[in-house]
Amino acid sequence: MVAGLLLLALLTGLLGLVLVVSARRIPADAITVVDRLDSVLPHTQCGRCGYSGCRPYAAAIAAGEADINQCPPGGDEVIVALSQLLGRPAKALDESFGLAGPPIVAVVDEDICIGCARCLDACPVDAILGAAKFSHTVIENECTGCELCIPACPVDCITVTENTSQLDARAAH
Amino acid sequence: MSNGRTSNQALPLPAWGVRLESRKIAAETGPINKMPPPGELIVALKQNVGVPAEPIVQPGDRVLKGQPIATAPRWGLGVAVHAPTSGTVTALEERPIPGAGGGTGESVVIEPDSKEERYAGYVAQPNPLGLSPPQIRNDITEAGIVGLGGALFPTATKLNPGSGIQALILNGVECEPYISADNALLIERSDQVLLGAAVMLRALDCDECLVAVKADMAEARAAVQEAIDALGDDRISMVVVPAFYPAGGERQLIELITGKEVQAGGLPWDVGVVCQNVGTVAAVAKFFGAGEPLISRIVTVTGNGVGAPANVEVMIGTPIGDLVEFAGGYTDAAAGLVMGGPMMGFSLPHDQLPVTKATNCILVADQAELDPSVREMPCIRCGECARACPATLMPQQLLALARGPDYAALESQGLQDCIECGCCDYVCPSYIPLTSRFIEAKQGLWENHLVAQRSERALHRYEARGKRLERRERDRSNELQRQVDEIGAAGEIDAEALRQLKQRVKSKKPGDNT
Numbered sequence: 001m002v003a004g005l006l007l008l009a010l011l012t013g014l015l016g017l018v019l020v021v022s023a024r025r026i027p028a029d030a031i032t033v034v035d036r037l038d039s040v041l042p043h044t045q046c047g048r049c050g051y052s053g054c055r056p057y058a059a060a061i062a063a064g065e066a067d068i069n070q071c072p073p074g075g076d077e078v079i080v081a082l083s084q085l086l087g088r089p090a091k092a093l094d095e096s097f098g099l100a101g102p103p104i105v106a107v108v109d110e111d112i113c114i115g116c117a118r119c120l121d122a123c124p125v126d127a128i129l130g131a132a133k134f135s136h137t138v139i140e141n142e143c144t145g146c147e148l149c150i151p152a153c154p155v156d157c158i159t160v161t162e163n164t165s166q167l168d169a170r171a172a173h
Numbered sequence: 174m175s176n177g178r179t180s181n182q183a184l185p186l187p188a189w190g191v192r193l194e195s196r197k198i199a200a201e202t203g204p205i206n207k208m209p210p211p212g213e214l215i216v217a218l219k220q221n222v223g224v225p226a227e228p229i230v231q232p233g234d235r236v237l238k239g240q241p242i243a244t245a246p247r248w249g250l251g252v253a254v255h256a257p258t259s260g261t262v263t264a265l266e267e268r269p270i271p272g273a274g275g276g277t278g279e280s281v282v283i284e285p286d287s288k289e290e291r292y293a294g295y296v297a298q299p300n301p302l303g304l305s306p307p308q309i310r311n312d313i314t315e316a317g318i319v320g321l322g323g324a325l326f327p328t329a330t331k332l333n334p335g336s337g338i339q340a341l342i343l344n345g346v347e348c349e350p351y352i353s354a355d356n357a358l359l360i361e362r363s364d365q366v367l368l369g370a371a372v373m374l375r376a377l378d379c380d381e382c383l384v385a386v387k388a389d390m391a392e393a394r395a396a397v398q399e400a401i402d403a404l405g406d407d408r409i410s411m412v413v414v415p416a417f418y419p420a421g422g423e424r425q426l427i428e429l430i431t432g433k434e435v436q437a438g439g440l441p442w443d444v445g446v447v448c449q450n451v452g453t454v455a456a457v458a459k460f461f462g463a464g465e466p467l468i469s470r471i472v473t474v475t476g477n478g479v480g481a482p483a484n485v486e487v488m489i490g491t492p493i494g495d496l497v498e499f500a501g502g503y504t505d506a507a508a509g510l511v512m513g514g515p516m517m518g519f520s521l522p523h524d525q526l527p528v529t530k531a532t533n534c535i536l537v538a539d540q541a542e543l544d545p546s547v548r549e550m551p552c553i554r555c556g557e558c559a560r561a562c563p564a565t566l567m568p569q570q571l572l573a574l575a576r577g578p579d580y581a582a583l584e585s586q587g588l589q590d591c592i593e594c595g596c597c598d599y600v601c602p603s604y605i606p607l608t609s610r611f612i613e614a615k616q617g618l619w620e621n622h623l624v625a626q627r628s629e630r631a632l633h634r635y636e637a638r639g640k641r642l643e644r645r646e647r648d649r650s651n652e653l654q655r656q657v658d659e660i661g662a663a664g665e666i667d668a669e670a671l672r673q674l675k676q677r678v679k680s681k682k683p684g685d686n687t
Binding site: 041042043044045053054124125126127142144 | 624627628629630631632634635637638
């Protein structure tokens with residue numbers, strides 16, 4: 001009886017020690033909440049949520065500063081994914097940040113483009129190809145449809161259209 | 174692999190699959206009928222997995238039988254397309270093409286003359302077995318040959334697996350009820366099939382060829398055996414597989430014969446095997462033996478809605494309506510058209526679609542064949558579908574997940590490995606159309622993947638841009654620092670002079686040139 005109690009006490013103490021040491025020595029999981037939230041966002045980097053990109057928005061959600069329904073390009077799917085990650089109820093998109101819609105891409109009207117190269121700097125994913133005094137063009141497959149190039153253009157030659165490249169890829173499949 | 178030579182003993186029945194009542198009798202008893210050219214041929218440019226062929230004819234051109242009308246691009250699994258008979262090109266335009274998508278495809282429309290004048294560019298090879306393997310593969314691509322079992326995979330690509338191929342399996346199993354095109358081919362032209370097999374063995378540098386036929390194809394088995402005996406090539410033997418469905422699926426057949434399973438995402442040559450449909454092999458023989466590229470194929474026209482069910486050798490591009498007319502026309506019972514068999518085929522909206530290289534069967538179904546008029550009931554979790562599934566999936570589980578749909582779970586449960594054979598539909602006591610749900614879910618899974626891929630690429634580019642901007646900024650400040658240090662190193666500037674200089678720079682106005 002006494003021996004048994006002593007043995008249990010000893011075991012408890014030893015295992016406790018192991019846990020304490022390992023908690024101090026082994027670093028915590030490198031994947032943070034922000035990483036996981038960031039991974040479900042659409043990475044259009046459009047900034048419509050009010051933050052400078054997807055990752056800052058993820059950080060703001062993690063810090064409790066932003067709500068989960070501020071991402072128009074992600075739509076309901078992203079809201080549901082975020083709500084599952086956070087264990088919160090899903091809610092409707094806050095339309096003051098913009099409306100959800102089909103995937104879009106930017107198109108440069110090459111007849112109007114003056115080659116000022118300003119949209120090149122505005123594009124968060126380097127999807128516009130061009131050089132000063134040469135007409136620019138959008139790499140359709142890389143454009144996320146963030147629309148950040150539109151206000152940058154001094155001659156308003158950039159418009160957006162529905163992105164059909166996904167459908168084409170499917171047909172080729 | 175097979176030890177000893179040809180045996181007439183069927184392989185044992187596996188645990189999966191279903192036994193189906195054969196409905197081949199109507200078509201298989203007769204000879205292969207050759208159909209004359211129709212009034213118009215619609216030859217699609219994309220009749221292969223991969224990129225379409227590039228047209229090299231214009232409306233108004235006269236073409237000869239077997240003349241290339243579109244060439245294979247050098248990338249993306251392209252294969253050439255040829256004029257099925259002599260005539261005049263009347264159009265190069267989008268036409269409706271049979272396919273699960275139901276869309277159109279760019280096609281060369283030819284109005285045949287009755288001369289059947291042959292193109293002189295291709296001639297019979299006196300000694301095809303003397304050609305080098307790369308030459309054989311080139312010729313097969315040039316001849317427009319793709320997998321005629323319906324997959325349309327370029328045949329030459331399958332003959333280029335590198336080394337280590339232990340066996341070439343010729344698939345003559347044709348397990349769908351109703352279809353008997355390969356059966357008819359084996360009965361009438363086994364010698365041709367074996368010639369093609371010899372050419373393929375040469376291309377693969379392989380010493381064993383197994384001709385797989387089904388236990389209930391007595392006449393075809395006899396014909397194959399006779400041809401093997403006549404040829405006396407001991408590399409070629411016959412293997413008999415039990416009569417069940419889907420014994421003729423590529424992976425299923427390989428598993429039956431070799432006992433090896435082709436892994437998910439893998440290819441037959443991972444287990445040292447290449448599998449070719451017998452019709453494809455015969456097409457190879459026709460090109461090397463007679464100088465005729467792939468311009469026709471055997472199609473089973475059958476079902477209760479057609480007058481005289483038969484196997485018809487028909488030119489690629491023949492409108493299906495003309496083909497049915499040739500096979501005795503529609504009966505009063507005709508209620509719908511299906512391309513392919515009842516298990517894996519798909520219904521056609523009308524009969525003005527052309528025969529393509531994928532068309533192995535046209536089923537003119539009556540009302541009973543078309544619609545068993547039973548209502549779908551809830552899944553009772555009986556597990557019959559899991560027993561029948563040849564890909565060893567759990568269809569009942571997949572069905573539940575497809576309702577969500579929970580794509581991550583569907584993927585981990587192996588939805589992509591579904592071969593859409595329809596066994597689960599067939600055994601389901603609740604008449605649930607599982608396969609069509611899975612086809613839909615696969616589509617969703619594919620779209621989901623695309624979105625994820627795009628998002629990942631965008632993130633990658635965004636991060637790369639961030640790093641670039643950071644680097645540019647760092648370089649700039651480094652350069653500034655270097656210049657400051659340089660001035661400092663000169664050491665001769667006294668503090669007061671430097672202050673005055675700075676003052677002057679500050680007071681300088683933009684545009685001031687002094």
